[in-house]
Amino acid sequence: MxxxxxxxxxxxxxxxxxxxxxxxxxxxxxxxxxxxxxxxxxxxxxxxxxxxxxxxxxxxxxxxxxxxxxxxxxxxxxxxxxxxxxxxxxxxxxxxxxxxxNRSELLDLMVDAVYAQIAEAGQHSEWRATVLAIVHRTRDAALAHEWFADLLGARPHLGPHALAVGESTAAALSQAPGVRDIDDLQRALGALNAFMVGALRREITERRTARSTGTDVSDWQAALGPYLTRMLDTGHFPTVARLVIDGAHLDAEETFDHNLIAILDGVTGHPHA
Known part of the structure; x- marks a missing residue:
């Protein structure tokens, strides 16, 4: 009107x-x-x-x-x-x-334009392949447009392309073993979104910090190495010591993929071989 x-x-x-x-x-x-x-x-x-x-x-x-x-x-x-x-x-x-x-409408249009890129992941014949394609496409979009991650997990995104991505994701998860009813589907979507938002924000925050300080993870670890060694030598933090001494620096993409599979295995109740 x-x-x-x-x-x-x-x-x-x-x-x-x-x-x-x-x-x-x-x-x-x-x-x-x-x-x-x-x-x-x-x-x-x-x-x-x-x-x-x-x-x-x-x-x-x-x-x-x-x-x-x-x-x-x-x-x-x-x-x-x-x-x-x-x-x-x-x-x-x-x-x-x-x-x-207003600015909110401008952000809505920007976000939905990014969702249009994510929607290109399309549908696959198997539910897991569809979810993996959408989530990987979302990560690619967030790394290309870092501000996009800042707007994930806040108010719902309801533009036409965002709704299309949401429909594809929900429809795929609804076909997963272990998702028996709408409550299961809501929990599965919640767990998947929580992982995705947290993982993307952490990865992008690390990238921004490295750019702004000129210091990457290796440089930061080297600078704090003497302090950390003294703390670990106290014997008060044995598990942290194992992580620091024996743990490898994991690739961000590999870690994202591994944890995404673990999330899907968990929310569906059927581990994927």
């Missing part, structure tokens, strides 16, 4: 001093839906794209999201702003508000 809203938009344009403000329509159309709690704006995925206008630079939500992703890949979410995106696109900042009403 479209309605007209002019006052806030005109005030914002005047405050921002947008050079393209003379190109704006006098009124902005808001699309509302009725809910048990009153009227609420339609989600960004259900709103039609704004009508093209006679402007030097054409815009679309996909184009805005792609630009935002490129900037976030380079500098992180903290450095992302509507003004920076607009400058990159060569338009005034207020033009972007025709397409997204």
């Amino acid at each position: 479209p309605v007209q809203d002019s006052g806030q938009r005109q005030a914002a344009e005047a405050t921002a001093g947008d050079g393209d403000s003379h190109l704006h329509l006098r009124y902005r159309t808001l699309y509302l839906m009725d809910t048990p709690y009153g009227s609420a704006p339609l989600p960004v995925w259900e709103r039609p794209e704004p009508q093209p206008r006679a402007a030097p630079v054409s815009l679309s939500r996909a184009k805005i999201a792609a630009t935002a992703i490129r900037l976030a890949d380079a500098d992180g979410l903290e450095a992302l702003s509507v003004r920076k995106i607009a400058k990159e696109l060569g338009v005034g900042p207020m033009r972007l508000y025709d397409y997204v009403t």
Whole structure:
């Protein structure tokens, strides 16, 4: 249900001093839906794209999201702003508000664009192969777009591509041995998501720390080696000592794969040979 809203938009344009403000329509159309709690704006995925206008630079939500992703890949979410995106696109900042009403909607579009890449994992004939393909694709996407991991595990992602990935994952797990009912499926999904979010955030945090400090894991261990040796020599930490002395530095990808298999074996109740 479209309605007209002019006052806030005109005030914002005047405050921002947008050079393209003379190109704006006098009124902005808001699309509302009725809910048990009153009227609420339609989600960004259900709103039609704004009508093209006679402007030097054409815009679309996909184009805005792609630009935002490129900037976030380079500098992180903290450095992302509507003004920076607009400058990159060569338009005034207020033009972007025709397409997204706030930062949350912008992040929603960015996240769903990444889920579109994950959805390319597709369906496989066997449930485990489908889940493995989706999770590995998710790891690839998170390593390519580190900010994506920062947004995992927070509020649900409900864009069309996120829902498609969620459907594929849930449908595959529902076919697993040991998943007998909806409660089993919820627990299996919860365990899988908890592992994936934790593993990806840890791996990406380690990468960021190495970049920001110029020190990798080996350098860090060497710097703290004398202290750790003194502590382990006390004999108070025998199991930690075994891990430090006898344990190898495991490859991140290999560890991720091994632990993912262990999670799937556990949640389905049927170990995989």
